[in-house]
Amino acid sequence: MTPGDRRWFDKLLTIDRRWIFALMAIFVVIPAVFSFRVPVAVSTEVRVIHEFMEKLQPQQVVQIALDYDPSTLAELQPMAEAILRQAFAKNARVIVTTLSQFGPAMVDELITRVAGECEKTHGVDYTFLGYKPYPAITILAMGTDYRVPFPTDYYGTPVDEIPMMEDIHNFSDVVAVVSLTGGNVADFWIQYGNAKYGVPLALGVTGVMASDYYPYLQSGQIFGLIPGVKGAAEYEQLVDRPGDAARGMPYQVMSHALILVFMVIANIGYIARQRSLRQAKR
């Protein structure tokens, strides 16, 4: 086929992908200049977690497992911050763990900052137990006694010397585990945490994984699900404290709108080409 034979749909369908990258870069930057508010409708699976946390009594213990790393920070840290603030506002005691090898520094920064703003004391109101490898085995070990996988906390203090941990031994002493994760740690929590020990479990997951966990929601293996950054924005709305997720929604809108347009245009070109080929055959 000579260049002269290329029709508009051929040019449309074989565009250099760097033009697509360039358009994407432009569209995603537009809200930085022209910002706008995006209404967020709250879904049931997110509201359930919020209502559970709202019903926490003072001194009840909840475990928040921040099992994410820098590659999933954008989606999971906003929900982590919202949930932590809510737990502290209810004066619940919080056990924080991380099963992601690049998580500890981020989790330490987050919890230190949020606890400082909420005037909470480490060892009394919350404890950060740190990281251990092999998530599946660590979860199983936590179910027998936190001291088995975590003889010390993240800062090196023996767990037996932490005032808050005096009457906390395993999952039967916590009201629930909320795991925020971007990998297969969610499956480990369901399989080893909930199935083995029956601990009530809620998950916050990335968009990539979210659709895979609705069966567990329906069967009751998890009682709530925060799906991706939109779920995080819903949670921020429920706690009435817009954060990074709400801030990122206008950018999401522009990117999604562009990709939807791409899908439509590309298929219009495809249909036109198929029609042209059929006519050429006749």
Add this chain to the structure above:
Amino acid sequence: MKLQIPIFIVFITGIIMIVQFFIPHEVSEFVFTYANDFVIVVGIMALPLGIYSLMKNTASKARREKGSEAFFALVTIAGFLIMVAGGLSRDNFTNPESILALMFQNVLVPAQSTLFSMLAFYIASAAYRAFRIRTWLATVLLVTAFVIMLRIVPLPEPLATWNGELVRWILSVPNMAAKRAIIIGVGLGAVAYSMKIILGIERGYMGGDR
């Protein structure tokens, strides 16, 4: 004997742990607790093997290669050594002014986040160049994805409410059904594969017969 004894160990330990699941006695619980503790320690001692292999390969690349490849290998080694030196004291993990924390916040976090964020561009490119309604199946997939993505875009009422309800229905009915079937299928397959490992039929994890 080099293969038979390890396979026998796998069989015995595997059967003990399966049987233990069904016995709610304190001896059984002790076995379970100790076995988990045991495995964590074995794993902790073995994990540096991967780190050693990576750094050994990088060091030999730095020696063997010429020009830019040698330089980039040295960059990797330099980054590794800076973090090792910076992490010798446990306090540096919690001190935001330490070189360890600064390198983590200003190299590891932006690099890893950015590497994964490039997927947004590739997914846009895939949506344009690969997503075609070639068959009815592809059309169903594309229309479903379109409806789900439309949820993010602010639509006028009543379109917003209809789309929201449709997305809720898609996620909790057909999506749930599809994913449940996959979970059951994968679960059965994983259990079958694990039984093959315990019974010694599957031996790939042992490596070649030397």
Add this chain to the structure above:
Amino acid sequence: MDPTWTTLAWQGFAALITLAIFSFLFSDNPFYKFAERLWVGVSTGYWTMLLYHQGFRDKVWLPILERGEWYYIFPVLLGIIMWLRLSPKLAWLSRYALAFFVGISTGVFIPLAFKTSVFLQVEGTIRPVEGSWAGVNFTLAILGIICSLVYFFFSKPHKGLLGVMSKTGIYTLMIGFGAGFGLTVMGRVALLVQRVLFLRDYFVSLWGSIV
């Protein structure tokens, strides 16, 4: 609080790393390679020291040497034996350590995987059907689950009733994959948005410090 010049310098380095990696979208180049290789070294070094403090010190050094729990010697020795994989002559010994690890992990996995992925999922499917729209949806879900499972059943040819069920199953699966793709787009874009916000915030604070 205004950032200090040291903070701005470090954040500037982070911004340069970000832009260097984004440059790969145009083409592979030395700036991208530098950022990527530095990331590999830094992440490996960080994890090494984290493993040392949170793993080795907490679970090996302290229990054995400070608490006198000598029974930890056995798993430590097994872990060290795993290193013999590197020796061509003695690599076979590492299989003994691996055998304990694989046997225990697999034995724990089997009953829990069966319970999680099969029993509880089937239990979630076998529930009373209400006489309402929820009941209609639940019935549709049951049909979708059965048809999707039939699609993966290859012991009989997909003809007749089995063929119809299999076709329904594949369409159900396609809806599931479409839902997954739609949510994946949101997830991937979120990562990009976070980087854009970081760059925007950095250049705004840099401009604010200069002006």
